[in-house]
Amino acid sequence: MVLLLGFLLLLGVTGFTGGVNITTPEQTVQEVQGETAHLPCMFTLSPEDQGPLDVEWLLLSGPNNEVVDHVIILYTVDKIYSDYYYDLKGRVRFITNDVASGDASIKIRTVRPSDSGTYQCRVKKAPGVGMTTIRLTVVGFTGGVNITTPEQTVQEVQGETAHLPCMFTLSPEDRGPLDVEWLRLSGPNNEVMDHVVILYSSDKICDDFYPDLKGRVHFTSNDIGSGDASINITSTQLSDAGTYQCRVKQSPGVVNRNIHLAVTGFTGGVNITTPEQTVQEVQGETAHLPCMFTLSPKDRGPLFIDWMLLTGPKNEVVNHMFIVSLADKIYDGFYQDMKGRVKFTSNDLQSGDASINITNVQLSDAGTYQCEVFHGAGAAKRAIQLTVVG
Secondary structure (H helix, E strand, C coil), X not given: CHHHHHHHHHHCCCCCXXXXXXXXXXXXXXXXXXXXXXXXXXXECCCCCCCCEEEEEEEEECCCCCEEEEEEEEEECCEEECCCCHXXXXXXXXXXXXXXXXXXXXXXXCCCHHHCEEEEEEEEECCEEEEEEEEEEEECCCCCCEECCCCEEEEEECCCCEEECCEEECCCCCCCCEEEEEEEEECCCCCEEEEEEEEEECCEEECCCCHHHCCXXXXXXXXXXXXXXXXXXXXXXXXXXXXXXXXXXXXXXXXXXXXXXXXXXXXXXXXXXXXXXXXXXXXXXXXXXXXXXXXXXXXXXXXXXXEEEEECCCCCEEEEEEEEEXXXXXXXXXXXXXXXXXXXXXXXXXXXXXXXXXXXXXXXXXXXXXXXXXXXXXXXXXXXXXXXXX
């Protein structure tokens, strides 16, 4: 085994990279002590690479990370070896059992400050060799980052666009670079990190980690640093249902929030009786956006109502979610521009009135708004156009 390791390390210093391509950029991953750290490493192979596939993760040191301290985990000849490094024994594993599919990412459970360091992912398939470096920082406290979006369930109809909200604030004590990542979780207590869905790091967005959502997941804001890390998933499928986690990090602050996505395959008996229409109001006055609905006895789940602001040529993009009623509780702090100005007009939403009022309307409030009502398997939506005149 020692000879095998020496041979593999020798292969890693070749200057010929062949067609192996690691698509994961070099980056810093920050995690809170006791949590699970995800170190990504996605790769593609070339037909010219005909040799056996070998993947190894190394812990590096030295001024230029030129010293290999330890082999962490190894995949070779379709077998996985993870007991080289005593300090990580039983805590490190590949994310997927099918490493050959192009995902060599690993996760380290119950991370400690001593796990901080520089890790290198090396992928080899002779004559190709590719590598990327991931820096792991483990912090012992959460700092002043705060996600203001409550944990909630977002329900969407198959084929539509699901909006997963994540609004946050930062503290002056958090001075490091801003990192935002969305993860897909599983397990009885959502303790297993299945996939990275989308990542914002060093002012760059990486959205090709998860093949099932490739091309369908986007941040809703072009200025994530302003405090909006929400995402949209277009053309939702039943298989997209699950628990997603929004994680916001700005050293030393780290915080996360779980959002549950439910996708229904039919609309059930919910019916919005308000016709699609244009509402016109004078700047400074109160605009009333109507949304009257009826429910069907066959839909017996909790009532969920949300209002969204839409954009795009066909109003297909969710720009902001700004007021929500979930399990008889109302949340209206998602959208800073409307904070304190939007309210449901009825105190009894179960009666069938999901209309809202927007006080002191501004010219910038003009746009297309959507009322969405979910009840059990039932779902319906209606668009209302608001025009504000000066």
